[in-house]
Amino acid sequence: xxxxxxxxxxxxxxxxxxxxxxxxxxxxxxxxxxxxxxxxxxxxxxxxxxxxxxxxxxxxxxxxxxxxxxxxxxxxxxxxxxxxxxxxxxxxxxxxxxxxxxxxxxxxxxxxxxxxxxxxxxxxxxxxxxxxxxxxxxxxxxxxxxxxxxxxxxxxxxxxxxxxxxxxxxxxxxxxxxxxxxxxxxxxxxxxxxxxxxxxxxxxxxxxxxxxxxxxxxxxxxxxxxxxxxxxxxxxxxxxxxxxxxxxxxxxxxxxxxxxxxxxxxxxxxxxxxxxxxxxxxx
Amino acid sequence: xxxxxxxxxxxxxxxxxxxxxxxxxxxxxxxxxxxxxxxxxxxxxxxxxxxxxxxxxxxxxxxxxxxxxxxxxxxxxxxxxxxxxxxxxxxxxxxxxxxxxxxxxxxxxxxxxxxxxxxxxxxxxxxxxxxxxxxxxxxxxxxxxxxxxxxxxxxxxxxxxxxxxxxxxxxxxxxxxxxxxxxxxxxxxxxxxxxxxxxxxxxxxxxxxxxxxxxxxxxxxxxxxxxxxxxxxxxxxxxxxxxxxxxxxxx
Ligand SMILES: Nc1ncnc2c1ncn2[C@@H]1O[C@H](COP(=O)(O)OP(=O)(O)OP(=O)(O)O)[C@@H](O)[C@H]1O
Ligand SMILES: [Mg+2]
Numbered sequence: 324x325x326x327x328x329x330x331x332x333x334x335x336x337x338x339x340x341x342x343x344x345x346x347x348x349x350x351x352x353x354x355x356x357x358x359x360x361x362x363x364x365x366x367x368x369x370x371x372x373x374x375x376x377x378x379x380x381x382x383x384x385x386x387x388x389x390x391x392x393x394x395x396x397x398x399x400x401x402x403x404x405x406x407x408x409x410x411x412x413x414x415x416x417x418x419x420x421x422x423x424x425x426x427x428x429x430x431x432x433x434x435x436x437x438x439x440x441x442x443x444x445x446x447x448x449x450x451x452x453x454x455x456x457x458x459x460x461x462x463x464x465x466x467x468x469x470x471x472x473x474x475x476x477x478x479x480x481x482x483x484x485x486x487x488x489x490x491x492x493x494x495x496x497x498x499x500x501x502x503x504x505x506x507x508x509x510x511x512x513x514x515x516x517x518x519x520x521x522x523x524x525x526x527x528x529x530x531x532x533x534x535x536x537x538x539x540x541x542x543x544x545x546x547x548x549x550x551x552x553x554x555x556x557x558x559x560x561x562x563x564x565x566x567x568x569x570x571x572x573x574x575x576x577x578x579x580x581x582x583x584x585x586x587x588x589x590x591x592x593x594x595x596x597x598x599x600x601x602x603x604x605x606x
Numbered sequence: 607x608x609x610x611x612x613x614x615x616x617x618x619x620x621x622x623x624x625x626x627x628x629x630x631x632x633x634x635x636x637x638x639x640x641x642x643x644x645x646x647x648x649x650x651x652x653x654x655x656x657x658x659x660x661x662x663x664x665x666x667x668x669x670x671x672x673x674x675x676x677x678x679x680x681x682x683x684x685x686x687x688x689x690x691x692x693x694x695x696x697x698x699x700x701x702x703x704x705x706x707x708x709x710x711x712x713x714x715x716x717x718x719x720x721x722x723x724x725x726x727x728x729x730x731x732x733x734x735x736x737x738x739x740x741x742x743x744x745x746x747x748x749x750x751x752x753x754x755x756x757x758x759x760x761x762x763x764x765x766x767x768x769x770x771x772x773x774x775x776x777x778x779x780x781x782x783x784x785x786x787x788x789x790x791x792x793x794x795x796x797x798x799x800x801x802x803x804x805x806x807x808x809x810x811x812x813x814x815x816x817x818x819x820x821x822x823x824x825x826x827x828x829x830x831x832x833x834x835x836x837x838x839x840x841x842x843x844x845x846x847x848x849x850x851x852x853x854x855x856x857x
Binding site: 502 | 690691695703
Protein backbone atom coordinates (compact mmCIF):
# COMPACT_ATOMS: atom_id res chain seq x y z
CA UNK A 324 0.00 0.00 0.00
CA UNK A 325 2.70 2.35 1.13
CA UNK A 326 4.89 1.63 -1.87
CA UNK A 327 2.00 2.23 -4.22
CA UNK A 328 1.40 5.65 -2.70
CA UNK A 329 5.08 6.38 -3.06
CA UNK A 330 4.88 5.45 -6.70
CA UNK A 331 1.96 7.82 -7.30
CA UNK A 332 3.78 10.56 -5.44
CA UNK A 333 6.87 9.97 -7.54
CA UNK A 334 4.84 10.08 -10.75
CA UNK A 335 3.27 13.39 -9.77
CA UNK A 336 6.68 14.79 -8.92
CA UNK A 337 7.97 13.87 -12.39
CA UNK A 338 4.99 15.56 -14.03
CA UNK A 339 5.44 18.67 -11.90
CA UNK A 340 9.13 18.80 -12.70
CA UNK A 341 8.53 18.33 -16.40
CA UNK A 342 6.34 21.43 -16.60
CA UNK A 343 9.19 23.38 -15.06
CA UNK A 344 11.62 21.79 -17.49
CA UNK A 345 9.39 22.76 -20.43
CA UNK A 346 9.32 26.34 -19.21
CA UNK A 347 13.10 26.34 -18.87
CA UNK A 348 13.50 24.90 -22.35
CA UNK A 349 11.34 27.65 -23.82
CA UNK A 350 13.35 30.27 -21.99
CA UNK A 351 16.61 28.69 -23.15
CA UNK A 352 15.41 28.47 -26.73
CA UNK A 353 14.39 32.11 -26.85
CA UNK A 354 17.66 33.12 -25.25
CA UNK A 355 19.72 31.03 -27.67
CA UNK A 356 17.94 32.49 -30.68
CA UNK A 357 17.79 36.08 -29.49
CA UNK A 358 20.86 36.70 -27.37
CA UNK A 359 23.48 36.77 -30.16
CA UNK A 360 21.94 39.82 -31.83
CA UNK A 361 21.65 41.67 -28.53
CA UNK A 362 25.30 40.98 -27.84
CA UNK A 363 26.26 42.16 -31.32
CA UNK A 364 24.21 45.37 -31.32
CA UNK A 365 24.66 45.96 -27.61
CA UNK A 366 21.83 46.19 -25.08
CA UNK A 367 21.82 49.94 -25.50
CA UNK A 368 21.72 49.79 -29.29
CA UNK A 369 18.86 47.36 -29.13
CA UNK A 370 16.68 48.86 -26.42
CA UNK A 371 17.49 52.56 -26.71
CA UNK A 372 17.46 53.02 -30.46
CA UNK A 373 14.34 54.00 -32.34
CA UNK A 374 15.55 52.78 -35.72
CA UNK A 375 13.86 49.60 -36.76
CA UNK A 376 14.58 48.79 -40.39
CA UNK A 377 15.52 45.15 -40.73
CA UNK A 378 16.38 45.58 -44.42
CA UNK A 379 19.09 48.09 -43.50
CA UNK A 380 20.20 45.96 -40.56
CA UNK A 381 18.89 48.38 -37.95
CA UNK A 382 17.27 46.75 -34.98
CA UNK A 383 16.22 49.33 -32.36
CA UNK A 384 13.01 48.54 -30.49
CA UNK A 385 12.55 51.72 -28.45
CA UNK A 386 9.53 52.78 -30.51
CA UNK A 387 7.85 49.49 -29.72
CA UNK A 388 8.73 49.73 -26.04
CA UNK A 389 7.20 53.19 -25.93
CA UNK A 390 4.14 51.98 -27.82
CA UNK A 391 3.64 49.12 -25.38
CA UNK A 392 4.11 51.43 -22.40
CA UNK A 393 1.57 53.97 -23.67
CA UNK A 394 -1.07 51.40 -24.46
CA UNK A 395 -0.57 49.59 -21.17
CA UNK A 396 -0.72 52.78 -19.13
CA UNK A 397 -3.82 53.84 -21.04
CA UNK A 398 -5.45 50.47 -20.48
CA UNK A 399 -4.86 50.68 -16.72
CA UNK A 400 -6.22 54.22 -16.68
CA UNK A 401 -9.37 53.08 -18.47
CA UNK A 402 -9.74 49.91 -16.47
CA UNK A 403 -8.97 51.00 -12.93
CA UNK A 404 -11.93 53.29 -12.20
CA UNK A 405 -14.34 50.83 -13.78
CA UNK A 406 -13.01 47.70 -12.14
CA UNK A 407 -12.61 49.30 -8.72
CA UNK A 408 -16.14 50.74 -8.74
CA UNK A 409 -17.46 47.44 -9.93
CA UNK A 410 -15.59 45.50 -7.24
CA UNK A 411 -16.62 47.90 -4.48
CA UNK A 412 -20.23 47.72 -5.54
CA UNK A 413 -20.31 43.95 -5.78
CA UNK A 414 -18.38 43.34 -2.59
CA UNK A 415 -19.85 46.01 -0.34
CA UNK A 416 -23.29 47.00 -1.59
CA UNK A 417 -24.84 44.14 -3.53
CA UNK A 418 -26.52 41.16 -1.91
CA UNK A 419 -24.63 37.85 -1.91
CA UNK A 420 -27.05 36.59 -4.53
CA UNK A 421 -26.37 39.43 -6.97
CA UNK A 422 -22.65 39.07 -6.36
CA UNK A 423 -22.84 35.32 -6.95
CA UNK A 424 -24.53 35.93 -10.29
CA UNK A 425 -22.55 38.89 -11.59
CA UNK A 426 -19.03 37.85 -10.63
CA UNK A 427 -18.97 34.74 -12.85
CA UNK A 428 -20.41 36.81 -15.68
CA UNK A 429 -17.63 39.35 -15.35
CA UNK A 430 -15.09 36.55 -15.24
CA UNK A 431 -16.65 35.18 -18.40
CA UNK A 432 -15.53 38.36 -20.17
CA UNK A 433 -11.99 37.06 -19.83
CA UNK A 434 -12.90 34.07 -21.93
CA UNK A 435 -13.95 36.04 -25.02
CA UNK A 436 -11.29 35.50 -27.74
CA UNK A 437 -9.13 38.56 -28.15
CA UNK A 438 -9.83 38.70 -31.87
CA UNK A 439 -13.44 39.51 -30.97
CA UNK A 440 -12.31 42.43 -28.86
CA UNK A 441 -10.14 43.62 -31.74
CA UNK A 442 -13.07 43.34 -34.08
CA UNK A 443 -15.29 45.35 -31.73
CA UNK A 444 -12.61 48.01 -31.63
CA UNK A 445 -12.55 48.22 -35.42
CA UNK A 446 -16.30 48.41 -35.93
CA UNK A 447 -17.30 50.51 -32.97
CA UNK A 448 -14.33 52.62 -31.90
CA UNK A 449 -12.70 53.40 -35.25
CA UNK A 450 -15.69 55.35 -36.61
CA UNK A 451 -16.33 57.05 -33.27
CA UNK A 452 -12.77 58.26 -32.94
CA UNK A 453 -12.53 59.20 -36.62
CA UNK A 454 -15.70 61.27 -36.43
CA UNK A 455 -15.27 62.95 -33.08
CA UNK A 456 -11.52 63.16 -32.44
CA UNK A 457 -9.94 62.88 -35.87
CA UNK A 458 -7.15 60.61 -37.09
CA UNK A 459 -7.62 57.38 -38.96
CA UNK A 460 -8.96 55.31 -36.09
CA UNK A 461 -6.15 52.90 -35.20
CA UNK A 462 -4.33 54.57 -32.30
CA UNK A 463 -3.06 54.41 -28.75
CA UNK A 464 -6.47 55.57 -27.59
CA UNK A 465 -8.39 52.81 -29.36
CA UNK A 466 -6.02 50.14 -28.13
CA UNK A 467 -6.09 51.52 -24.58
CA UNK A 468 -9.86 51.47 -24.41
CA UNK A 469 -10.17 47.94 -25.78
CA UNK A 470 -7.30 46.57 -23.69
CA UNK A 471 -8.74 48.36 -20.67
CA UNK A 472 -11.96 46.42 -21.18
CA UNK A 473 -10.05 43.21 -21.76
CA UNK A 474 -8.24 43.44 -18.42
CA UNK A 475 -11.38 44.47 -16.52
CA UNK A 476 -12.26 40.92 -15.46
CA UNK A 477 -8.77 40.22 -14.12
CA UNK A 478 -8.60 43.31 -11.94
CA UNK A 479 -12.26 43.26 -10.91
CA UNK A 480 -12.28 39.65 -9.89
CA UNK A 481 -9.07 39.88 -7.87
CA UNK A 482 -10.26 43.13 -6.27
CA UNK A 483 -13.57 41.52 -5.25
CA UNK A 484 -11.70 38.62 -3.67
CA UNK A 485 -9.40 40.99 -1.78
CA UNK A 486 -12.31 43.08 -0.51
CA UNK A 487 -14.22 39.98 0.55
CA UNK A 488 -11.15 38.74 2.39
CA UNK A 489 -11.23 41.76 4.71
CA UNK A 490 -12.55 40.44 8.05
CA UNK A 491 -16.21 41.19 8.59
CA UNK A 492 -15.36 42.39 12.08
CA UNK A 493 -13.50 45.39 10.59
CA UNK A 494 -16.71 46.48 8.89
CA UNK A 495 -18.82 46.03 11.98
CA UNK A 496 -16.20 47.66 14.17
CA UNK A 497 -16.05 50.71 11.96
CA UNK A 498 -19.82 51.00 11.53
CA UNK A 499 -20.42 50.67 15.25
CA UNK A 500 -17.99 53.53 15.80
CA UNK A 501 -20.34 55.78 13.90
CA UNK A 502 -18.74 55.57 10.45
CA UNK A 503 -20.95 55.64 7.38
CA UNK A 504 -20.66 52.77 4.95
CA UNK A 505 -18.64 54.88 2.57
CA UNK A 506 -16.27 56.06 5.30
CA UNK A 507 -15.84 52.44 6.32
CA UNK A 508 -14.94 51.46 2.77
CA UNK A 509 -12.53 54.34 2.32
CA UNK A 510 -10.80 54.28 5.67
CA UNK A 511 -10.82 50.62 6.66
CA UNK A 512 -11.72 48.22 3.88
CA UNK A 513 -9.74 49.65 0.96
CA UNK A 514 -6.54 50.05 3.01
CA UNK A 515 -6.89 46.49 4.28
CA UNK A 516 -7.45 45.16 0.75
CA UNK A 517 -4.78 47.36 -0.82
CA UNK A 518 -2.11 44.72 -1.37
CA UNK A 519 -4.50 42.30 -3.01
CA UNK A 520 -5.87 44.97 -5.31
CA UNK A 521 -2.35 46.06 -6.21
CA UNK A 522 -1.31 42.58 -7.22
CA UNK A 523 -4.48 42.37 -9.31
CA UNK A 524 -3.47 45.56 -11.10
CA UNK A 525 -0.02 44.18 -11.79
CA UNK A 526 -1.45 40.98 -13.23
CA UNK A 527 -3.66 43.23 -15.38
CA UNK A 528 -0.56 45.09 -16.59
CA UNK A 529 0.99 41.75 -17.43
CA UNK A 530 -2.02 40.81 -19.50
CA UNK A 531 -1.99 44.15 -21.31
CA UNK A 532 1.71 43.90 -22.11
CA UNK A 533 1.30 40.40 -23.46
CA UNK A 534 -1.84 40.92 -25.53
CA UNK A 535 -1.21 40.53 -29.26
CA UNK A 536 -4.14 39.87 -31.56
CA UNK A 537 -6.47 42.67 -30.51
CA UNK A 538 -3.59 45.11 -30.47
CA UNK A 539 -2.51 44.27 -34.00
CA UNK A 540 -6.04 44.92 -35.19
CA UNK A 541 -6.50 48.31 -33.55
CA UNK A 542 -3.20 49.96 -32.64
CA UNK A 543 -2.11 50.80 -36.19
CA UNK A 544 1.32 49.12 -35.97
CA UNK A 545 3.43 52.04 -37.25
CA UNK A 546 6.97 52.06 -35.94
CA UNK A 547 6.98 55.68 -34.78
CA UNK A 548 7.40 57.57 -31.56
CA UNK A 549 3.84 58.74 -30.90
CA UNK A 550 3.16 62.44 -30.37
CA UNK A 551 -0.48 62.18 -29.43
CA UNK A 552 -2.98 59.61 -28.21
CA UNK A 553 -4.42 59.48 -31.71
CA UNK A 554 -1.15 58.30 -33.28
CA UNK A 555 -0.83 54.67 -34.32
CA UNK A 556 1.87 52.66 -32.55
CA UNK A 557 3.30 49.18 -32.64
CA UNK A 558 3.78 47.04 -29.53
CA UNK A 559 6.52 44.51 -28.82
CA UNK A 560 4.11 41.61 -29.21
CA UNK A 561 2.71 42.97 -32.47
CA UNK A 562 6.25 43.38 -33.81
CA UNK A 563 6.99 39.71 -33.37
CA UNK A 564 3.64 38.50 -34.69
CA UNK A 565 3.70 40.73 -37.75
CA UNK A 566 7.22 39.97 -38.96
CA UNK A 567 8.06 36.46 -37.83
CA UNK A 568 6.53 34.93 -40.94
CA UNK A 569 9.11 36.17 -43.35
CA UNK A 570 12.04 37.08 -41.09
CA UNK A 571 15.39 35.37 -41.59
CA UNK A 572 18.90 35.74 -40.21
CA UNK A 573 19.55 38.79 -38.05
CA UNK A 574 15.98 39.95 -38.46
CA UNK A 575 14.67 36.67 -37.06
CA UNK A 576 17.13 36.90 -34.18
CA UNK A 577 16.03 40.44 -33.44
CA UNK A 578 12.44 39.24 -33.14
CA UNK A 579 13.49 36.57 -30.68
CA UNK A 580 15.40 39.24 -28.82
CA UNK A 581 12.15 41.24 -28.62
CA UNK A 582 10.69 38.10 -27.09
CA UNK A 583 13.43 38.11 -24.46
CA UNK A 584 12.50 41.66 -23.46
CA UNK A 585 8.85 40.65 -23.15
CA UNK A 586 9.68 37.51 -21.25
CA UNK A 587 11.76 39.40 -18.70
CA UNK A 588 9.11 42.12 -18.30
CA UNK A 589 6.39 39.56 -17.61
CA UNK A 590 8.56 37.63 -15.16
CA UNK A 591 9.39 40.82 -13.26
CA UNK A 592 5.71 41.79 -13.12
CA UNK A 593 4.77 38.37 -11.80
CA UNK A 594 7.47 38.46 -9.17
CA UNK A 595 6.23 41.86 -8.03
CA UNK A 596 2.64 40.63 -7.90
CA UNK A 597 3.61 37.59 -5.85
CA UNK A 598 5.79 39.56 -3.46
CA UNK A 599 3.00 42.04 -2.85
CA UNK A 600 0.44 39.27 -2.36
CA UNK A 601 2.70 37.46 0.08
CA UNK A 602 3.33 40.68 2.05
CA UNK A 603 -0.44 41.12 2.23
CA UNK A 604 -0.99 37.71 3.75
CA UNK A 605 1.57 38.22 6.48
CA UNK A 606 -0.05 41.43 7.68
CA UNK B 607 -34.92 55.23 37.84
CA UNK B 608 -36.14 56.36 34.45
CA UNK B 609 -36.24 54.12 31.41
CA UNK B 610 -33.44 54.73 28.91
CA UNK B 611 -34.62 52.23 26.34
CA UNK B 612 -38.11 50.83 25.92
CA UNK B 613 -38.58 47.79 23.74
CA UNK B 614 -42.11 47.03 22.59
CA UNK B 615 -43.15 43.82 20.90
CA UNK B 616 -39.85 43.36 19.09
CA UNK B 617 -39.73 40.60 16.48
CA UNK B 618 -36.75 39.74 14.35
CA UNK B 619 -36.49 37.35 11.43
CA UNK B 620 -33.54 36.23 9.37
CA UNK B 621 -35.37 35.18 6.20
CA UNK B 622 -38.04 32.91 7.66
CA UNK B 623 -36.11 32.11 10.83
CA UNK B 624 -37.92 33.75 13.76
CA UNK B 625 -35.02 34.75 16.00
CA UNK B 626 -36.61 37.18 18.48
CA UNK B 627 -40.19 36.60 19.50
CA UNK B 628 -42.20 39.50 20.78
CA UNK B 629 -39.72 40.92 23.24
CA UNK B 630 -40.95 43.55 25.72
CA UNK B 631 -38.32 45.03 27.97
CA UNK B 632 -37.40 48.30 29.65
CA UNK B 633 -33.77 49.17 30.23
CA UNK B 634 -33.20 51.66 33.01
CA UNK B 635 -30.69 54.48 32.85
CA UNK B 636 -27.40 53.88 34.65
CA UNK B 637 -27.98 50.23 35.24
CA UNK B 638 -26.19 47.17 34.05
CA UNK B 639 -28.69 44.86 32.44
CA UNK B 640 -27.25 41.41 31.89
CA UNK B 641 -28.71 39.12 29.31
CA UNK B 642 -28.16 35.44 29.84
CA UNK B 643 -29.28 32.36 27.97
CA UNK B 644 -27.95 29.30 26.16
CA UNK B 645 -26.37 29.42 22.71
CA UNK B 646 -28.65 30.45 19.83
CA UNK B 647 -31.19 32.03 22.11
CA UNK B 648 -30.92 35.33 20.23
CA UNK B 649 -28.84 37.34 22.70
CA UNK B 650 -26.43 38.70 20.13
CA UNK B 651 -29.20 39.39 17.65
CA UNK B 652 -31.09 41.28 20.35
CA UNK B 653 -28.09 43.40 21.22
CA UNK B 654 -27.54 44.23 17.58
CA UNK B 655 -31.10 45.49 17.18
CA UNK B 656 -30.28 48.20 19.72
CA UNK B 657 -27.72 49.93 17.47
CA UNK B 658 -29.28 48.63 14.24
CA UNK B 659 -26.25 46.60 13.29
CA UNK B 660 -28.53 43.83 12.03
CA UNK B 661 -29.53 46.20 9.27
CA UNK B 662 -26.36 45.41 7.33
CA UNK B 663 -27.55 41.84 6.88
CA UNK B 664 -29.77 41.87 3.81
CA UNK B 665 -32.22 39.15 4.82
CA UNK B 666 -33.28 40.69 8.12
CA UNK B 667 -36.85 41.72 8.98
CA UNK B 668 -37.72 43.63 12.14
CA UNK B 669 -41.05 44.70 13.62
CA UNK B 670 -41.99 46.43 16.84
CA UNK B 671 -40.59 49.52 18.46
CA UNK B 672 -37.39 50.44 20.23
CA UNK B 673 -37.53 53.80 21.95
CA UNK B 674 -34.31 55.48 23.00
CA UNK B 675 -35.15 58.41 25.27
CA UNK B 676 -38.63 58.18 23.82
CA UNK B 677 -37.55 58.27 20.20
CA UNK B 678 -38.15 55.31 17.89
CA UNK B 679 -34.74 54.34 16.52
CA UNK B 680 -36.32 52.46 13.61
CA UNK B 681 -38.19 55.56 12.51
CA UNK B 682 -37.50 56.79 8.97
CA UNK B 683 -34.81 59.46 8.81
CA UNK B 684 -32.81 58.29 11.82
CA UNK B 685 -29.12 58.70 11.05
CA UNK B 686 -27.33 55.43 11.70
CA UNK B 687 -23.93 57.00 12.47
CA UNK B 688 -25.69 59.26 14.97
CA UNK B 689 -27.46 56.30 16.59
CA UNK B 690 -24.27 54.25 16.76
CA UNK B 691 -22.40 57.07 18.39
CA UNK B 692 -25.10 57.23 21.05
CA UNK B 693 -25.25 53.46 21.43
CA UNK B 694 -21.72 52.05 21.42
CA UNK B 695 -20.89 48.40 20.94
CA UNK B 696 -18.17 46.01 22.08
CA UNK B 697 -18.03 42.65 20.32
CA UNK B 698 -17.43 39.15 21.60
CA UNK B 699 -14.22 38.87 19.63
CA UNK B 700 -12.16 41.98 20.23
CA UNK B 701 -11.03 43.21 16.84
CA UNK B 702 -9.14 46.49 16.86
CA UNK B 703 -8.84 48.08 13.44
CA UNK B 704 -5.44 47.49 11.82
CA UNK B 705 -4.09 50.80 13.14
CA UNK B 706 -2.23 52.06 16.17
CA UNK B 707 -3.77 52.12 19.63
CA UNK B 708 -4.09 55.89 19.38
CA UNK B 709 -5.70 55.75 15.93
CA UNK B 710 -8.15 53.09 17.03
CA UNK B 711 -9.49 55.38 19.70
CA UNK B 712 -9.62 58.61 17.71
CA UNK B 713 -11.16 56.89 14.66
CA UNK B 714 -14.74 57.55 15.76
CA UNK B 715 -14.27 61.06 17.15
CA UNK B 716 -12.34 62.14 14.01
CA UNK B 717 -15.17 60.99 11.78
CA UNK B 718 -17.47 62.97 14.01
CA UNK B 719 -15.47 66.11 13.32
CA UNK B 720 -13.16 66.34 16.32
CA UNK B 721 -9.84 67.55 14.92
CA UNK B 722 -8.06 69.36 17.74
CA UNK B 723 -4.94 67.41 18.63
CA UNK B 724 -5.18 68.34 22.31
CA UNK B 725 -8.75 67.21 22.49
CA UNK B 726 -7.94 63.89 20.81
CA UNK B 727 -5.01 63.22 23.12
CA UNK B 728 -7.16 64.05 26.09
CA UNK B 729 -9.83 61.62 24.85
CA UNK B 730 -7.28 58.84 24.39
CA UNK B 731 -5.95 59.24 27.90
CA UNK B 732 -9.37 59.54 29.49
CA UNK B 733 -10.91 56.55 27.76
CA UNK B 734 -7.89 54.30 28.24
CA UNK B 735 -8.01 55.15 31.94
CA UNK B 736 -11.71 54.35 32.13
CA UNK B 737 -11.02 51.02 30.45
CA UNK B 738 -8.20 50.31 32.94
CA UNK B 739 -5.69 50.04 30.11
CA UNK B 740 -3.77 53.33 30.30
CA UNK B 741 -0.93 52.17 32.54
CA UNK B 742 -0.20 49.19 30.32
CA UNK B 743 -0.03 51.04 27.01
CA UNK B 744 0.75 54.69 27.73
CA UNK B 745 4.32 54.29 26.45
CA UNK B 746 3.34 52.65 23.18
CA UNK B 747 0.24 54.45 21.99
CA UNK B 748 1.54 54.47 18.45
CA UNK B 749 2.16 50.76 18.10
CA UNK B 750 -0.41 48.57 16.39
CA UNK B 751 -3.57 47.82 18.33
CA UNK B 752 -3.64 44.32 16.91
CA UNK B 753 -0.39 43.44 18.72
CA UNK B 754 -1.95 43.68 22.19
CA UNK B 755 -2.99 40.63 24.19
CA UNK B 756 -6.59 39.46 23.93
CA UNK B 757 -7.62 41.06 27.20
CA UNK B 758 -5.90 44.30 26.29
CA UNK B 759 -7.53 44.31 22.86
CA UNK B 760 -10.91 43.92 24.50
CA UNK B 761 -10.23 46.85 26.80
CA UNK B 762 -9.00 48.85 23.80
CA UNK B 763 -12.32 48.11 22.11
CA UNK B 764 -14.14 49.34 25.21
CA UNK B 765 -12.00 52.47 25.25
CA UNK B 766 -12.66 53.23 21.60
CA UNK B 767 -16.39 52.95 22.08
CA UNK B 768 -16.17 55.27 25.10
CA UNK B 769 -14.34 57.83 22.97
CA UNK B 770 -17.60 58.51 21.17
CA UNK B 771 -19.09 59.60 24.48
CA UNK B 772 -22.07 57.31 24.04
CA UNK B 773 -25.04 57.07 26.37
CA UNK B 774 -25.54 53.34 26.11
CA UNK B 775 -22.87 50.67 25.80
CA UNK B 776 -23.64 47.22 24.45
CA UNK B 777 -21.22 44.46 25.31
CA UNK B 778 -21.45 41.01 23.74
CA UNK B 779 -19.70 38.44 25.91
CA UNK B 780 -16.75 40.75 26.40
CA UNK B 781 -14.98 38.29 28.67
CA UNK B 782 -15.37 35.08 26.70
CA UNK B 783 -11.91 33.75 26.09
CA UNK B 784 -10.26 36.00 28.69
CA UNK B 785 -8.42 34.88 31.81
CA UNK B 786 -9.85 35.65 35.28
CA UNK B 787 -7.52 38.60 35.78
CA UNK B 788 -8.51 40.34 32.54
CA UNK B 789 -12.12 39.49 33.31
CA UNK B 790 -12.00 41.13 36.70
CA UNK B 791 -10.34 44.19 35.17
CA UNK B 792 -13.18 44.52 32.71
CA UNK B 793 -15.80 43.99 35.40
CA UNK B 794 -14.12 46.66 37.48
CA UNK B 795 -14.28 48.99 34.50
CA UNK B 796 -17.97 48.23 33.94
CA UNK B 797 -18.74 48.96 37.55
CA UNK B 798 -17.21 52.40 37.24
CA UNK B 799 -18.77 53.03 33.85
CA UNK B 800 -22.36 52.48 34.88
CA UNK B 801 -22.23 55.70 36.85
CA UNK B 802 -22.19 57.51 33.53
CA UNK B 803 -23.61 55.06 31.04
CA UNK B 804 -26.40 52.58 30.59
CA UNK B 805 -24.89 49.17 30.00
CA UNK B 806 -26.33 46.08 28.37
CA UNK B 807 -24.11 43.07 28.92
CA UNK B 808 -24.62 39.74 27.19
CA UNK B 809 -22.79 37.04 29.04
CA UNK B 810 -22.50 33.28 29.04
CA UNK B 811 -21.23 33.42 32.56
CA UNK B 812 -24.11 33.43 35.05
CA UNK B 813 -21.73 34.23 37.90
CA UNK B 814 -20.65 37.34 36.07
CA UNK B 815 -24.27 38.33 35.56
CA UNK B 816 -24.86 37.86 39.26
CA UNK B 817 -21.76 39.88 40.16
CA UNK B 818 -22.20 42.92 37.97
CA UNK B 819 -25.82 42.95 36.76
CA UNK B 820 -28.47 45.07 38.43
CA UNK B 821 -31.19 43.41 36.42
CA UNK B 822 -31.11 40.22 34.45
CA UNK B 823 -33.08 39.01 31.44
CA UNK B 824 -33.13 35.33 30.57
CA UNK B 825 -33.51 34.49 26.87
CA UNK B 826 -34.37 31.07 25.49
CA UNK B 827 -34.94 30.21 21.83
CA UNK B 828 -35.84 33.78 20.99
CA UNK B 829 -38.25 34.27 23.89
CA UNK B 830 -37.54 36.39 26.90
CA UNK B 831 -38.53 33.95 29.64
CA UNK B 832 -37.89 36.06 32.69
CA UNK B 833 -36.75 39.48 33.74
CA UNK B 834 -35.97 40.72 37.23
CA UNK B 835 -33.38 41.98 39.64
CA UNK B 836 -30.19 39.97 39.98
CA UNK B 837 -30.92 38.96 43.55
CA UNK B 838 -34.34 37.78 42.63
CA UNK B 839 -33.40 35.79 39.55
CA UNK B 840 -30.38 34.15 41.08
CA UNK B 841 -32.11 33.22 44.32
CA UNK B 842 -35.79 32.62 43.63
CA UNK B 843 -36.47 32.54 39.89
CA UNK B 844 -40.12 32.35 38.93
CA UNK B 845 -39.70 30.10 35.97
CA UNK B 846 -38.51 26.53 36.09
CA UNK B 847 -36.47 26.98 32.89
CA UNK B 848 -34.59 29.91 34.39
CA UNK B 849 -33.79 27.85 37.44
CA UNK B 850 -32.61 24.94 35.29
CA UNK B 851 -30.36 27.24 33.32
CA UNK B 852 -28.70 29.02 36.22
CA UNK B 853 -28.17 25.85 38.17
CA UNK B 854 -26.52 24.34 35.12
CA UNK B 855 -29.08 21.60 34.76
CA UNK B 856 -30.08 22.82 31.36
CA UNK B 857 -30.63 20.71 28.23
N1 LIG C 1 -26.66 37.25 10.11
C1 LIG C 1 -27.48 36.20 10.35
N2 LIG C 1 -28.09 35.60 9.31
C2 LIG C 1 -28.91 34.54 9.53
N3 LIG C 1 -29.16 34.00 10.72
C3 LIG C 1 -28.57 34.54 11.79
C4 LIG C 1 -27.69 35.67 11.67
N4 LIG C 1 -27.24 36.00 12.90
C5 LIG C 1 -27.81 35.13 13.75
N5 LIG C 1 -28.60 34.25 13.10
C6 LIG C 1 -29.41 33.17 13.73
O1 LIG C 1 -30.11 33.71 14.82
C7 LIG C 1 -30.14 32.77 15.88
C8 LIG C 1 -29.73 33.47 17.17
O2 LIG C 1 -28.35 33.77 17.08
P1 LIG C 1 -27.61 34.69 18.13
O3 LIG C 1 -26.22 34.90 17.61
O4 LIG C 1 -28.41 35.89 18.37
O5 LIG C 1 -27.59 33.75 19.41
P2 LIG C 1 -26.80 33.98 20.77
O6 LIG C 1 -27.80 33.86 21.84
O7 LIG C 1 -26.00 35.22 20.71
O8 LIG C 1 -25.88 32.70 20.80
P3 LIG C 1 -24.39 32.55 21.40
O9 LIG C 1 -24.52 32.39 22.88
O10 LIG C 1 -23.90 31.29 20.74
O11 LIG C 1 -23.62 33.75 21.00
C9 LIG C 1 -29.25 31.61 15.50
O12 LIG C 1 -30.07 30.50 15.19
C10 LIG C 1 -28.51 32.09 14.30
O13 LIG C 1 -28.34 31.05 13.39
MG1 LIG D 1 -23.87 35.62 20.73
